[in-house]
Amino acid sequence: MSELAPVHVGPEGGDTVFLVGDTYTTLLTGAQTGGAFTLLEALVPPDTGPPPHRHHAEDETFILLEGRLTFRLGDDVIEATAGTTIFVPREHVHSFRTAGDSPARMLFMYSPAGMEGMFAEIGSPGVRGQQGPPLGAADVEAMIGVAAKYNFSMAV
Secondary structure, X not given: OOOOOOOOOOOOOOEEEEEOOEEEEEEEOOOOOOOOOEEEEEEEOEOOOOOOEEEOOOEEEEEEEEOEEEEEEOOEEEEEEOOXXXXXXXXXXXXXXXXXXXXXXXXXXXXXXXXXXXHHHHOEEOOOOOOOOOOOXXXXXXXXXXXXXXXXXXXX
């Protein structure tokens, strides 16, 4: 087992991709955390967000920093504002969309790590903090195409 080292990611750092209309920046990878977790930042423009899905191998935690998001957790709907934290255990169907006219920004974590590979594999190169192209069917098809590899399934 290798020893972990401290990691610093500045405000312009991380690997960023555009996917499902959102901008995702990987801040900490499983390689950097010994597989314990992955930390990402999301910029979610109005009317975007992933379709309903469930993770089979990871729990997911969201911390909304700016804006408003509507989370669907199974049959429950949560109108989240800045400062809200949401924990979604594996196997629970969930999705989110921006509520309102301004983008939302959040941190989210997968535990254990592993999901970060999906963003790098199917996202298109992006710029942290900038909005990418709108949600398209090709993004959803790409997610479906790698779902088994990354231990999740779509619930649509």
